[in-house]
Amino acid sequence: MIRFENVSKVYARGARPALDEVSVDIERGEFVFLVGASGSGKSTFLRLVLREERPTGGRVYVAGRDLTRLSGWKVPSLRRGIGMVFQDFRLLPNKNVYENVAFALQVIGRPRHTIRTTVPEVLEWVGLDGKEKRRPHELSGGEQQRVAIARAFVNRPQILLADEPTGNLDPTTSLGIMRLLDRINSTGTTVVMATHDDEIVNEMRRRVVELSTGHVVRDEADAEYGRREDILPLVGPAPVLDAPGRGVPRRGAPTPRIVVQPEPGDLAAEQAAEAAVEQGAFEHDAPELAPLAEDPVDSHTAEPPSRRARRAMSGAGTGHEEA
Numbered sequence: 001m002i003r004f005e006n007v008s009k010v011y012a013r014g015a016r017p018a019l020d021e022v023s024v025d026i027e028r029g030e031f032v033f034l035v036g037a038s039g040s041g042k043s044t045f046l047r048l049v050l051r052e053e054r055p056t057g058g059r060v061y062v063a064g065r066d067l068t069r070l071s072g073w074k075v076p077s078l079r080r081g082i083g084m085v086f087q088d089f090r091l092l093p094n095k096n097v098y099e100n101v102a103f104a105l106q107v108i109g110r111p112r113h114t115i116r117t118t119v120p121e122v123l124e125w126v127g128l129d130g131k132e133k134r135r136p137h138e139l140s141g142g143e144q145q146r147v148a149i150a151r152a153f154v155n156r157p158q159i160l161l162a163d164e165p166t167g168n169l170d171p172t173t174s175l176g177i178m179r180l181l182d183r184i185n186s187t188g189t190t191v192v193m194a195t196h197d198d199e200i201v202n203e204m205r206r207r208v209v210e211l212s213t214g215h216v217v218r219d220e221a222d223a224e225y226g227r228r229e230d231i232l233p234l235v236g237p238a239p240v241l242d243a244p245g246r247g248v249p250r251r252g253a254p255t256p257r258i259v260v261q262p263e264p265g266d267l268a269a270e271q272a273a274e275a276a277v278e279q280g281a282f283e284h285d286a287p288e289l290a291p292l293a294e295d296p297v298d299s300h301t302a303e304p305p306s307r308r309a310r311r312a313m314s315g316a317g318t319g320h321e322e323a
């Protein structure tokens, strides 16, 4: 579904390559974590998949298309098949929840009756029914991220890219978001998520591609955030290694919640608008959406997140059983 062949990217003012001879093959339906220190090249990787940037060397293939040769007028059709979720949500502040999601369908020319049925369905699926009329500033961070995910998924893309989607959320809220992404993945959508969240990666145990100064230094199935020796604390008591999420220092501590006003050139809006020009790129048969059961939005459970995470990720309530 996504193939990088010896891909290098040197930015015009970049001192060193942001990516250097990177080769990665991601199959249809995979869930892949992109990890690595700040500046290691994760966002650059995602931008190349979206054709926001072009490689300076090598080839990038997405859904069988060679993006290095893709003409500009075909880029909207490429992006129509890719949903994108960001750390800072990027919702339209003057539109309510329903309108934020409906907008993504309006700009690609979906008929009104389709929008009227699809939007409530996807909002229920992400756990936001009853909140359709709220504006982004009336929602918690986790709820805003659910709106952003609904907007990215409403057109049923083949690929969902997420750049630090839990970066502004607390661990329990992050877990709800991960369950949602897991569930989206279980419908057949390929998910690639850049993250610093070691707890999430360790709980999910999916494929991990680790970048370091633009090189792939690890590509491992069912993996943890870092190698064991990398996540031991330098000082203090030894962590309890048989209790995931406990005693392991978090690298990506949550930052305060923020609501970002989209720039005039907001990518999501731009993507959607561009997509209106182009039709029919990545249609695929998506399974029926069932509501996301029993997953409280921003739950304030007294249960420790790590215990809840283990239970959720190990089967009960992952959403797989309902799909």
Ligand SMILES: Nc1ncnc2c1ncn2[C@@H]1O[C@H](COP(=O)(O)OP(=O)(O)OP(=O)(O)O)[C@@H](O)[C@H]1O
Pocket (backbone or CB within 6 Å): 011, 012, 013, 014, 017, 018, 036, 037, 038, 039, 040, 041, 042, 043, 044, 045
């Ligand atoms: N537009 C740009 N122009 C010049 N250099 C850039 C540009 N974008 C990124 N870089 C550089 O490319 C390298 C990789 O950046 P990138 O944003 O891909 O890293 P990252 O792993 O996503 O980092 P973070 O985790 O902080 O988001 C960094 O050295 C960065 O300074």
